[in-house]
Amino acid sequence: MITFVWAEDENGLIGEKGELPWHLPADMQFFKRVTLTGDVVMGRKTLESIPNPPLKKRDNFVLTSNENFSLKGVTVCHSKQEVLEKTKEAEKPLHVIGGVSLFELFKEDVDMLYRTVIHESFAGDTYMPPIDYTKFELIEEKKGHVDEKNKYPHTFQIFKRK
Template sequence: MSRVNLIYARAKNYCIGVDGKLPWHLPKEFSWFKKITMGCPVIMGRRTYEDHKSVLPGRLNIVITRQKDYQAVEGIHLAASLEEAFELAKKESEDIFVIGGVHFFQTAFPFADRVFETVVDAEIDGDSYIPTFDFSQWQSSELAVSEPDEKNRYGFTVYERKRG
């Protein structure tokens, strides 16, 4: 049985994007993302994929699109729905990660066993916001706290949230 995980970074006001891009450059946070997802399938929507148009190395990359003739770079696997993406991913690993965008976070949340949520210590004006998920029945633990430095403009905290 596979475990569905959501992983995202958000500002204190739940902003996750500006003009189709992350509103911050946080190498330390990206290192956490890489460490947690390495070796596991990552599922993303077409727009999230188009933000970088490359394969995340060391992971099965699945892009969801309804465009039948969509062209992606070599190494990207296409799925027509979240359900189809889950089926592809289950063949590869016990852990599956949904990495964006907002629609797929919302759709996958009811299936999620764990959520890795990075809270960036900033209020950002953007055009993409993640919903306020109800974690009241979830167990939460802090995985990392990082202060701002010369390479990371904002500090952040990484939480692991588990159902139950």
């Protein structure tokens, strides 16, 4: 099973100069809870945006064209096919966590979408590629709690491919 896990603002914004444009601990908890169920795959720039990579307690796969890239605790792949071959025997979800090029690459293969919508508009330079939601069914939706640590209204959504 292949999933996408991401957060976006009201306009589909997902990043600003390689970083998240917001601070929302509840989304980080949701991300962790989902991704701990399987392996994660990301691009090199997404990996480099993570404090103290790789992500703990998950097998981390990085898809990059950089033949010289390596990092302890990360399996480096150079094609979609290589990622699929190295993860197929794990029999657990493969969570695509970014960036845009990986979402584009896997959009025809994704089975589940785990999306956090932040009900604000932020400045940024990176947007989630369009997803044809007519091919998915919303199976769960939960409003996040706003408090002193989570200042923005947000909703967690889970979609399953029809």
